Amino acid sequence: MRATRRLWRWRSNPLRRREDIVEAWIILAVWVVVVVGGTVAGVVTAHAAADMLAQQRARRHPVQAVLLADAPPMTAWAAGGQVRESVRWTAPDGTSRTAWTLVDGGQKRGARVVVWQDDRGRLAPQPTSRAMGAVEAGLFGTGAAFLVAAPALGAGAVARARLDRRRMARWDREWELLGRHQGPRTA
Incomplete structure (x- = not known):
């Protein structure tokens, strides 16, 4: 039970807002896409590039x-x-x-x-030598991983920025309501 609470920090916090829960899910989804999607794309691309370069070596x-x-x-x-x-x-x-x-x-x-x-x-x-082919395949795989990760990280950053604006607007409304009950401002 404690491990679950540590992993999911907003679960029992009385100050949590709906935006906080949405943000936690967005972060989780982004990291799953980055880690799993980036790894899969990188490995598949690296293997495909290595196979293509090996075919070139065999045919030239x-x-x-x-x-x-x-x-x-x-x-x-x-x-x-x-x-x-x-x-x-x-x-x-x-x-x-x-x-x-x-x-x-x-x-x-x-x-x-x-x-x-x-x-x-x-x-x-x-044709590319075996050693250079391995380096090139690795670079292609790394590039593919970044091409999967970059849009996911960008979309996550945009979503979090929009949630931050919603939180700030909500705080402004709450401070305005609180200010009406406190009387006139002094500064």
């Missing part, structure tokens, strides 16, 4: 390609020292393919470069 393969033209020298604005140039490689079905991709700048025509292709032989970005 490195292949040797040949540079078809001299790559321009690296420039200050080149992303990671790489420039866009045309390469040729052999697809899984044995056909020769040509496309543009990022290669290290300054390489000569005929140089061998490693490119990544998907199962259909199309160029694809290098």
Whole structure:
């Protein structure tokens, strides 16, 4: 019985108001949504992201390609020292393919470069490593948890602010009634 009273602080308080009980239920509901909903959303999103990244690793393969033209020298604005140039490689079905991709700048025509292709032989970005995939999945999960928690916390804060305004308006009415019975104010 004592534990119940400690957990539910407004249960036997003679000064409790209806707004206090509503506020207690709002706080309880918000925390249930934040803890349970945020956890579920985070775990589901992290697992989905990890599965997607694992599928990418399974479906993308490195292949040797040949540079078809001299790559321009690296420039200050080149992303990671790489420039866009045309390469040729052999697809899984044995056909020769040509496309543009990022290669290290300054390489000569005929140089061998490693490119990544998907199962259909199309160029694809290098897949995320297992370690980086785990980090990314964790970040996606954390983001999903915050996306569930933020609206719940915001709605709870708005509801509590409205309850506070109702309490203050009620106190103002009560003080006004009390003031009429006490006589004129002196200050």
